[in-house]
Amino acid sequence: MAKDMGYILFDDGRGKLGPLCDLRASFEVRSGAVTTHERLTAQLGAEPTGMWVPAGLAALVRARHTVPVNELAGVKDAAGGPGGGVLLINGRWTRVNAELPNRLNTVLVDEHGDVVAARLTWDRVEAFLERLDEKGDAGTFDNGLDKRVVGHANLLRRPWELLQRAEENLEHDLGQMGHLKPLNGSLLGVTVVGRNGVLVSPRATVHPHVVFDTSAGPIAIDDGAEVRSMSVVVGPGYVGPNSIVTNHGHIRAGTIIGPMCKVGGEVNGCVFHGHANKAHSGYLGNSYVGEWVNLGADTITSNLKNTYSPVQMQIEVGDAAEATGMTHLGSIIGDHVKTAIGTRLVTGSCLNTGAMLAVSMFPPKCVDRFAFLTDKGEQRYDLDKFIEVAEAVMQRRGQQVTGELMSRLEGLHG
Helix, strand or coil: CCCCCCCEEECCCCCCCHHHHCCCCHHHCECCCCEHHHHHHHHHCCCCCEEECCHHHHHHHHHHCCCCECCHHHHHHHCCCCCCCEEEEECCCCCCCCCCCCCCCEEEECCCCCEEEEEECHHHHHHHHHHHHHHCCCCCCCCCCEEEECCCCCCCCCCCHHHHHHHHHHHHHHCCCCCCEECCCCCCCCEEECCCCEEECCCCEECCCCEEECCCCCEEECCCCEECCCCEEECCEEECCCCEECCCCEECCCEEECCCCEECCEEECCEECCCCEECCCCEEECCEECCCCEECCCCEECCECCCCCCCEECCCCCCCCEECCCCECCEEECCCCEECCCCEECCCEEECCCCEEECCCCCCCEECCCEEEECCEEEECCHHHHHHHHHHHHHCCCCCCCHHHHHHHHHHHC
């Protein structure tokens, strides 16, 4: 795509990504070393000229980006002239792996009929976006268009698919990180095993007596990150900006740590979106961790059933459990979730946004938004108290509960 050509990045509301999209659009989720938005921007050589998201997320997304969000006039002005039409790209498409449509009134769809990308006249685009704004579901286009099925588009449909695709996206992302340099072989007491290499930012810190095992894939340590002594990091893996791997941390293959996290204990095949703490002992396996999560010491996830059978997951309270097709699957942990010391999470758990777990027994596999669980039972987390805690947690990393975030949390709390 030419760098001077605009495109609209949209969240069509047709993915059921659970708590991971309570506070962000589908394209803002970390789907590898970077978010989908960041990856698409790098692949296409330009930021989107407009965004369209479900109405409840519009204010939050608008506060994080400089392009028009859910604003028809602004999106139209930015998206390019009428001659070449307007390009739409689905934010559930984690990586462009097919040729984008260059002919007017051409639509790429996946095997489910969902729009992957399209180049259309403005009147068709306007109808598409208005339908999304009104119904929270953009649907598909009617007849009169040249439709092409892209069977390998792999639009995200469920949250566990982020774990299934993380390593593939990570491999792509690490190949784009030119600001990282091969590890200086003279670092005191650092041992590198394997031949796939370690990439380290000049602004990162690697302490003595760290082992990097690259036998199965490369490792990248980004700006401001710190890997402390006696840690083992196994590739493929990524430690994001200003994150810390604590002393004696065992970070196993396929783990992606986003920005400003503190991670220790034993972690295997997990993705941390960012701004989360798992600093102490306890096993975390094949799990996705949202923002502002704190996992108490000795919090443990089961990621394999004793029967070795495929895992089912219930995403929302009241929904039926769904087959994931995965034998190894731990937990999907939403933003602002907190667990007490010694918490034990069963295979295929889903902890929804704002849940607080302080129980001595196994908690339910699916925990509702803002549930406050103790051995006395479940209560609703008082919103004022929740906001007070969130403000204290976010201020520790130089952020605050904005008006947009407050409004969204109030809407989710009900």
